[in-house]
Amino acid sequence: MAAPMLRWWCLGRRWVLACIDGGSRHGRGAAIGFTSSRKRGQTSVAQQPLITSQKSRKGEHEWAAVVGLEIHAQISSNSKLFSGSRVHFAAPPNSLVSFFDASLPGTLPVLNRRCVEAAVMTGLALNCRINKKSLFDRKHYFYADLPAGYQITQQRLPIAVNGSLAYSVCVGKKPSRVITKTVRIKQIQLEQDSGKSLHDELRSQTLIDLNRAEGQLRVDANVSVHHPGEPLGVRTEVKNLNSAKFLAKAIDSEIERQIHELENGREILNETRSFDYKLGCTMPMRDKEGKQDYRFMPEPNLPPLLLYDTESLPPGADPQQVINIDWIRERLPELPSETRERLIQQYGILPEHSFALLNEVGLLEFFQNVIKETRAEPKKVTSWVLNIFLGFLKQQNLAVNESPVTPSALAELLNLLDRKAISSTAAKQVFEELWRSEGKTPSQIVSEKQLELMQDQEALERACHTVMEGHPQVVMDVKRGNPRAINKLIGLVRKATLSRADPTAIKEILERKLSP
């Protein structure tokens, strides 16, 4: 307030994105719909209670669980949220530390524009209301890897609030049913990362790395259970969960633990817990500090962060000095839910396939590039990309961009298949060959290995004739009405033609020859 002219702009780094308050968590295994895009933030999700009936057989009430997530994620930016030092994964310890990062007296935070834009974009993607004015606060606690004795965050008035994220889960057996759920997002806030403490138990030393670029997603889950219609239960916070898999396990285990405790007449304490990955259950944290009073206060060195839209943009404003929400909205890429919807509409593929295509980085692009160059049906392409291509990648633990098979090569292969130049068995063989020998085209492989389907009708007729001559017993079986016998004949013909004959064509010929 004593600072009439306030700016922030400039560059520093990183945030935390907190969405809090969100959707429901199923008793078991329901995937939480967070796709890990390049920018990640801290999100907290809480939710509508979800009912589990597991204990109702005892004649007791049903239980409902309430879960809220606080998600910390690093922004992909070149420099830190409040200083000019670089962000780089796996840099040597303390090699990327500015005077501000080391909290030298007299240094001041300067907000990184790129991080603000990333926060706004994330807010828009998560259907949040973007606050045109947001504030920064200091959160105080003494810890060796927090050199200033406080962390700059956005507690009171964060950059984005009240969002939602819809996600889908597949339920039931094939054909699976996809249901859409929504998590509510309470807020997204920019937050400075703390440093990293490395405990050397042997020498009873703690080493501090102030680079702070962990590159990780970290989630704290708040969990409570109650009987529907009754007040919410006491919650616990399970801290430092860093994968979706362990997050799900930790929440399930904590829900079970709480129900078990309550049903045995014990109480739930408001405490922080950690998840033991090996034991698969949560444990109380030996946190001496217990309930902390963080003594929040406004960060006096950062003026309120003001954002504009095209309507409120002051005339003649320097584009370098202002952030326009509408400009960021225009730059927003197609969101995953929109992409999935488009794939279903455009190519007629199954909803679960639309998820699969988006869950692997680069896979959708690969798929679309194949589609562009092939005449094969989208369903055929989907099946090849998701079954064969993805299978090979997984088997060798490769990323899409590390694949030895290019989209063009797969497209060409599918064209050969489409015009029945090769059989699907041969196509798989060609694919294996493509994977092994980079540089060769599918056509080259087909001709080198002589994998073309026999186009010569007479030769095929002869081959069928020879097989029938050689296997009178099987012919008899067919004639006696054994429906499976014809498949045996087809197999024999295929073998005789070194798999180069189209099974459909063979079947046609055999049926004609065997018909009474």
Add this chain to the structure above:
Amino acid sequence: MLGRTLREVSAALKQGQITPTELCQKCLSLIKKTKFLNAYITVSEEVALKQAEESEKRYKKGRSLGDLDGIPIAVKDNFSTSGIETTCASNMLKGYVPPYNATVVQKLLDQGAVLMGKTNLDEFAMGSGSTDGAFGPVKNPWSYSKQYREKRKQKPHGEKEDSDWLITGGSSGGSAAAVAAFTCFAALGSDTGGSTRNPAAHCGVVGFKPSYGLVSRHGLIPLVNSMDVPGILTRCVDDAAIVLGMLAGHDPKDSTTIQDPVKPFTLPTLTDVSKLCIGIPKEYLAPELSGEVRSFWSKAANLFESEGAKVIEVSLPHTSYSIVCYHVLCTSEVASNMARFDGLEYGHRCDINVSTEAMYAATRREGFNDVVRGRILAGNFFLLKENYENYFIKAQKVRRLIANDFVKVFNSGVDVLLTPTTLRGAAPYLEFIKEDNRTRSAEDDIFTQAVNMAGLPAVSVPVALSNLGLPIGLQFIGRAFCDQQLLKIAKWFEKQVQFPVIQLQELMDDGSSVSEIEKLASVSLKH
């Protein structure tokens, strides 16, 4: 030569009457002679001589950098100086050598200024006497002036002279004493509640507090971030304007500085004050105000009036809440700002290594004095979840009311406010320490501190000597970011009052400069 103003000595350098090295050596030798004042914590002799030498080379080549090239300056020891120890007069930072320069220091050095050293203060700038630092109190040069000594002789005191020295005021007492004792031509102070203006008034120099946001705080070790501003102490208003011209403007490293570019300027001479409206805030007529100061204040008002200015009584109704409001906001920010001094990264660390927590506690107990620890404790209390609403938020609201008082007055057509800077002249040290730091600060900041709440520019101009032969200053408060207009009016006033120059015969380098000074001396405001 040392008795001249910055502008005068700058002209002498340009004309070759003296070289930067000669000037630097004269100052260094006077710093040694006046060591007992305890104005400097660190004298950066080697650095200064090297800077002077470089300046000299520039002058020889005719490539002087401007008005500040070769000018000896001093900097309060709470501004970071690259390669030079920066202590904040605290055991906590003894031996701490920053790796970077505060923006204001860098700007002065870029202009060719010669840094003589780092000046003394109250620990972490918490105080109004410059008596509460780890390096001992600063003595007011006026304690040794001919003017004060002559007056004292007339009084039948049996005390020893040496025990009767005066405080400088504070917390920038070292900077004020350095400028008053002619050891440099300008000094940087800091001003959070009056820390530049208060010692300026007690030491008979000009103390200017710029608008919040006009001058970068980057590198200033904070007391209260939302109120701190670098202050300027000089021997005349013109000199303060020169220094301000070099320092003002946006700093990408301080997000609270103004965006608009500030051009260097020369302070115009005001000849006609008849269009001015001078406000006299009635709440500043405090009961504790000494009769003498009160009488100078009203004479000053009369002076404006007699020259045709409109002088009106105005009201700043929330003034009386300022001190207590300041106490809450200041201690809260102090609690937060001091959290970084934990002995891990820099500064003092105790020998205890039982646990990190034990190390923190012992380090902080050893490193901070009682005043700092007391404020940290109070601040943390105000920031507790259960107290935040009742104290911090309330204080912020009161702060807004105080700021709005000023806005209303200025919107009503007042150009500047005229007030006392201090209640009375400088107190003898033994008198001053009878009360604790908190009581003294609360008392001494009364006229200066609301200005910081509102972020306004203000300047203390020495007016005349008291009956005891001690300087009295009056304060002008301007509209936000109308710093130049404020200084213009202050300059006019300064010219009218002709404040006498301090006579420090025994201390001065050569007799000639003293006689020079004596020629200039005249008192136009008579008691």
